[in-house]
Amino acid sequence: MKKWILLLAFATGFAQKxxxxxxxxxYHQALTNSKSYTWLEYLSNSIGPRLSGSEGAQxxxxxxxxxxxxxxxxxxxxxxxxxxxxxxxxxxxxAYFKDGNKKVSVPICALGGSVATSKKGISAEVVEVQSLKELExxxxxxxxxxxxxxxxxMDHSQIEAFRAYSGAGDQRRAGAKEASKYGAIGVIVRxxxxxxxxxxxxxxxxxGDLPVEQRIPACAISTNGAELLSKKLKANPKLMFYFKQSCFQEEDVLSYNVVGEIKGSETPENIMVVGGHLDSWDLADGSHDDGAGCVQSMDVAYIFKNLGYKPKNTLRVVLxxxxxxxxxxxxxxEELSLKNKENHIFAMESDSGGFTPRGFSFEADDASFEKIVQWKSLFEPYLIHYFTRGYSGADIQDLTxxxxxxxGLRPDSQRYFDHHHASNDTFEAINKRELELGAATMTSLIYLIDKYGI
Amino acid sequence: MKKWILLLAFATGFAQKxxxxxxxxxYHQALTNSKSYTWLEYLSNSIGPRLSGSEGAQxxxxxxxxxxxxxxxxxxxxxxxxxxxxxxxxxxxxAYFKDGNKKVSVPICALGGSVATSKKGISAEVVEVQSLKELExxxxxxxxxxxxxxxxxMDHSQIEAFRAYSGAGDQRRAGAKEASKYGAIGVIVRxxxxxxxxxxxxxxxxxGDLPVEQRIPACAISTNGAELLSKKLKANPKLMFYFKQSCFQEEDVLSYNVVGEIKGSETPENIMVVGGHLDSWDLADGSHDDGAGCVQSMDVAYIFKNLGYKPKNTLRVVLxxxxxxxxxxxxxxEELSLKNKENHIFAMESDSGGFTPRGFSFEADDASFEKIVQWKSLFEPYLIHYFTRGYSGADIQDLTxxxxxxxGLRPDSQRYFDHHHASNDTFEAINKRELELGAATMTSLIYLIDKYGI
Structure with missing residues (x-):
């Protein structure tokens, strides 16, 4: 009998651990034999920015x-x-403003989706506000x-940086749309x-559905620029601000999601998705947002391969x-999944940066969440402690x-917005071990989901 | 009755919270109204390196x-x-080695405490080893x-970077002493x-107690340099390595610990210490090691001040x-504490970098540790989860x-050794919020120790 058990254990290998x-x-594989860092270096330094429709994205x-x-x-x-x-x-x-006779330049960038100014730029007095409500x-x-x-x-007293981001984000997302309703001719957002x-x-x-002719140009200003402008406005409310941008929207173009699929060995009709997004903003190579999430997702499959682990359910890596x-x-x-009547049991997105992982936030029914929380102690040796309910990720939020x-993978968030959407979201801001620990954490959860189901 | 309670609550202020x-x-104070970042900027950028006995240290x-x-x-x-x-x-x-006729320079620095080479430097064949044991x-x-x-x-498979550091540190600490016993004339340490x-x-x-004439010069080589040298040695075991350093030990000089003391309002004879170390290595300004710990310790007192909190026990900030x-x-x-027959109930050191705090490691008896662990849930909203028994800090380890x-404060350790003792341990590597969260975490624990005792 004992011999038989030993033989079985030997034959099934991984599953008996x-x-x-x-x-x-x-975790050992991720820290000693993974590819995410090398992949990310190529994506970041050899390909570069990957805004949708760009050569980099292709x-x-x-x-x-x-x-x-x-x-x-x-x-x-x-x-x-x-x-x-x-x-x-x-x-x-x-962009600049006039301080007496002096032109004071400030760093700006057009917000994505914004229209251009006229070719000569626009110049006007500035009204500083703290909220959309103030416009009314x-x-x-x-x-x-x-x-x-x-x-x-952003509210500095928030512990989780993403909460502070959410709390201030309406200005960027809807500032131009709202301000144009009151006849403003341009928008600057901190x-x-x-x-x-x-x-x-x-x-x-x-x-939104604002007619094209009512759309006004919107730009972001650096935080130092915002502080300076605000100070100067207090001294001179009639101060004239000038900015010029020549951005434009082209016709939609063909692009792609990239999908790698390992067919499940037992219940291939049950699908588990892990992914990130391959596009980035154009000011940098988007190493954190979201090159990191893409290469970590790819590493999940590579780590399984190296451990000889064959998932029971189908695993899809989706970029x-x-x-x-x-x-x-x-x-x-989502559309194709519905059309093909697919059954997804799990979806995970890593799109919060490549920093030290802390845990996950889950969208799950009570029973599933309770089951998952019981796995928390397995993660303790890896300093993973954050298992909470909440938002998963933008690309999977509508998947049903x-x-x-x-x-959603939840890495440490404190440094994320130092780089987010800015010209310093580059490979130098990535720490290899932090990136790899994220990949290991994702792989571990998928392993448990695959083994125990939901 | 109600009025009386209200009055009492008002009069005692903070204590009723x-x-x-x-x-x-x-945490709110730390993130919105603390001084650690400003202090550290001055220490780092206006004062700079602070090796013991240097002008910077003074x-x-x-x-x-x-x-x-x-x-x-x-x-x-x-x-x-x-x-x-x-x-x-x-x-x-x-430092360089000869690759055929080519001189290949590699980045080195003398290890602290090392003797110099001769003025012309030394040149010899190299024996690569992986451990002190191999010398035997x-x-x-x-x-x-x-x-x-x-x-x-360092062992990449370790999750906590400090464990990997401990595991490799004997080479640096004792390599020169041990190698000299076998007649080696110099030491290079990865x-x-x-x-x-x-x-x-x-x-x-x-x-150690090796006679002066037996001491051999020791230097650290960059990791890239180590990889290159190792590779070249495999191709040519007779390769000649040259290095030159002119470091020296002067006579001991007078310096100081800096102490700030708030006398306890109820039991001043009970002392709580919080501190970091003011000295740094000389290659950079030591923003993480340990400027961070010093300014965080100072911030504990500043946060208490702003909250109107008067500790019951004496609080000492010691740099x-x-x-x-x-x-x-x-x-x-420690010597003065013994001499003055002081009674310390608590000592905390922050000397593991200014990164996002994760918790503490404690040297405590069972009863005290159990009591402290019960406070863990209070820290959860601040993503503090690491309460474990272990080493506290070098400056307090012998305090009895x-x-x-x-x-010991335990910040995230993944990036620490990217900077530790190197020329990039500078203010740019500090994130303001991470530093402040550390100060808040330290202040919170001291508040609870002060309130509930041990």
Whole structure:
């Protein structure tokens, strides 16, 4: 009898390891024999920025597809066609205000989706506000012909940086749309950055269904620039601000989600997705947002391969296109999933930076969440402690199935907005071990989901 | 009755807040109204490196004393005299090996405490080893007249970086002493750094009681340099290595611990210490090691002041001198404490970098540790989760009292050794919020210790 058990254990290999041993093996692989850092270096330094519709985005599709194929672990690697918006920044923006006779330049960048100014730029008095609500109070009388300056800082007292980001984000997303209703001719938004520095941070603005002729140009100003402008406005409320940007929207173009699939060995009809988004903003190579999430997702498959682990359920690594300014890749994945009547049991996105992982936030029913929380102690040796309910990720948020658990990796958030959407979201800001620990943490959860179901 | 309670609550102010409210107020203060970042900027950018006995160290003593006095919260701010070793690096080191006819330079730095080479430098064949043990096996026959190259990497599979550091540190600390016993004429040690880069990392080496004439020069080589040298040695075991360094030890000089003391309002005879070390290595300004710990400790007092909190027990902020190459400040503090028959109930050191805090490690008896662990849930909103038993800190490790709990702040450790003792341990590597969260976490624990005792 004993011999028989031993033989069985030997034959089934990986499956006989305890969960403790399995997680240990996963973290060991990630820290000593993973590819995420090398992949990210290529994506960041050899390909560079990957805004939807750009040459970089196309190269990234080709590169990651080829890399996934080369791993030899996927049953198939394929592209999902998706039409994406193509927004182009054009020439470097220019902005200054007049301090007496002196022109004082400030660093700005056009917000994604913004229209251009006229070729000569625009110049007007500035009205500083702290919120969208203030616009109502000021009304057309005070705002017509003016440039509105949204200057509400991220709330420094928040512990989780993403909460502070959410709390200030309406200015960027809806500032231009709202200000134009009161006759403003342009919008300046304080960069969503805790730090005081000289980098403008991009990100999308939306005009909603505002007619094209009512759309006004919107830019982000660096936090130091915002502080300076605010100070000078107090001294001289009639101060004239000038800015010029030449961005434009082209026709939608064809792009792709990249998908690698390992067919489940027992219940292939049950699908687990892990992914990040392949597009980035154009000011930098988006190493944290979200090159990190893409290469970590690819590493999940590589780590399983090296451990000889065959998932029971189908595992898909999905690199979504166009999260930043349209979400079309996520929509397309969902559309095809519905059309093909697929059954997703799990989806995970890593899109919060490549910093030290702390845990996950989950969208799950009570029973599933309770089950998952019981695994928390398995993660303790890896300093993973954050298991909470909440938002998963932009590309998977609309994905539905009969029963599905969705999760977002939650790395340490304190440094994320120092780089987010700015020209310093580069490979130098990545720490290899932090990136790898994220990949290990993701792999471990997927292993447990695969083994125990939801 | 109700009125009376209200009046009492009003009169006693802070003390009536629940612990939850109190910690919230502490974190709020730290993130919105603290001084640690500004102090550290001055220490780092205006004063700079602070090796014991240097001008920088003296300026740091004067600056922090003046800043503590200016806070107006301490009953007294004073200096504790302590004689410290003074080691001087001298001229920039030089090192190369011969690859055929080509001189290939590699980045090195003398290890702290090392003797110089001769003025012309030394040149010899290299024997690469992975451990001190290997020296025994090789013996005098293989090592006499050679340069020993200790090239064991930090163990990448460790989750906590400090464990990997401990696991590789014997090469630096004792490599020169041990190799000299076998007739080696010099030592090269792989820098204690996970990353592959071009920075040599300093740190102390000790000759123990080895007679002066037997001491051999020891240097650290960058990790890239170590990889290259190792590769070239495989191709050519007879390769000649040259290095030159002109470091020297001067006579001990007078320096100081800086102490700020708030006398306890109820049991002043019970003392709580919080501190870091004011000295740094000489290659950079030591923003993480340990400027961060010093300014965080000072912020504990500033946060208490702003919250109107008067500790029941005496609180001492102690900035220790000479942790890096002698530990004389810690020894002196302990000596005076014994002499004055002081009763310490608590000591905390922050000397693991200014990164996002994760918790503490404690030296405590069972009863005290169990009590402290019960406070863990109070820290959860601040993502503090690490309460474990273990090492506290170098400057407080020998401090004894009738009954004392000792704690070390444990920040995220993944990036620490990218900077530790190297020329990039600078202010740019500090994130303001991470630093402040550390100060808040320290203040919170001290508040609870003060309130509930041990």
């Amino acid at each position: 305890s969960d403790e041993e399995q997680l240990k093996a996963i 190269k990234a599709v080709e590169y990651t597809k080829a890399q996934m194929e080369a791993l030899g672990v996927f049953d198939k690697v394929y592209l999902q066609e998706v039409m994406v918006p193509k927004w182009v920044r054009g020439e470097k923006e220019e 109070v000021l009304g057309v009388e005070k705002l017509k012909g003016k440039i509105v300056f949204f200057n509400r800082s 960069s969503l950055n805790f730090r005081l520095d000289d980098l403008p941070h991009a990100g999308n603005t939306s005009y 979504f296109m166009n999260e930043e300014n349209g979400g079309r890749g996520g929509d397309k994945y 199935s009969k029963r599905i658990v969705k999760a | 629940s612990d939850e409210e109190q910690l919230k107020a502490i 300026k740091a003593v004067e600056y922090t004393k003046a800043q503590m006095e200016a806070l107006g919260v301490f009953d007294k701010v004073y200096l504790q005299e302590v004689m410290v070793p003074k080691w001087v690096r001298g001229e920039k080191e030089e 096996v090789l013996g005098v026959e293989k090592l006499k007249g050679k340069i020993v190259f200790f090239n064991r990497s 820098s204690l750094n996970f990353r592959l880069d071009d920075l040599p990392h300093a740190g102390n080496t000790s000759y 220790f001198m000479n942790e890096e190459n002698g530990g004389r400040g810690g020894d002196k503090y 009292s009738k009954r004392i709990v000792k704690a």
